[in-house]
Amino acid sequence: MEQELFDTLAELEMKAAKDSLMDPDSAKFLSILAITNKAKLMVEVGSGVGYSTLWLAYAASVTGGKVISCEIDPAQAEATRANLAKANLTDYVEILAGDARTTLRQRTEPVDLLFIDGDYGQYETYFDVVYKRMNIGSTVVADKVVAHENDLADYTTYVQNHPNLESVTVPLGQGLEVTVKISE
């Protein structure tokens, strides 16, 4: 990992509000999953200040891929832009400012990895918008499924009972639901 990325991650871990930032081990695990899957196109819903975006961009720098990061709040999108610049990872990320439910419908590329960290009531919608562009082996990681178990119960029930998916809750950080598409 380059020093600029290391320093930017450390700065965010020190300064950013802990409740809005992804748990560091979860973010590293997400990045490792993306690299293991050799993910070329990764989509993120909810960049916040860009902490998880940096970890995905790092994975993209390893796989030769790219990240499309969605953020509805213009100030947060700007913070993500600034943090990517600090970490020298701007070239790996396209930021889609606006509501992911709209911006992602305008895209057509196949998606290898989807990371969901937006508002709790919409996880299934984000999933459905991207699902039609996922191939067998494509992976979905959803954050906070343990910390917000009740809010996200409909989502976890949905992916765990879907006939074309395998899904497991990983009790790391605030809880990650890791889902893989196994059939069409």
Ligand SMILES: C[S@@+](CC[C@H](N)C(=O)[O-])C[C@H]1O[C@@H](n2cnc3c(N)ncnc32)[C@H](O)[C@@H]1O
């Ligand atoms: C918990 S924060 C994301 C934290 C970030 N993933 C990280 O680890 O640093 C959730 C973010 O989702 C964004 N968000 C909520 N609803 C959204 C939507 N419909 N489309 C895009 N972004 C959304 C919020 O503005 C907020 O910045």
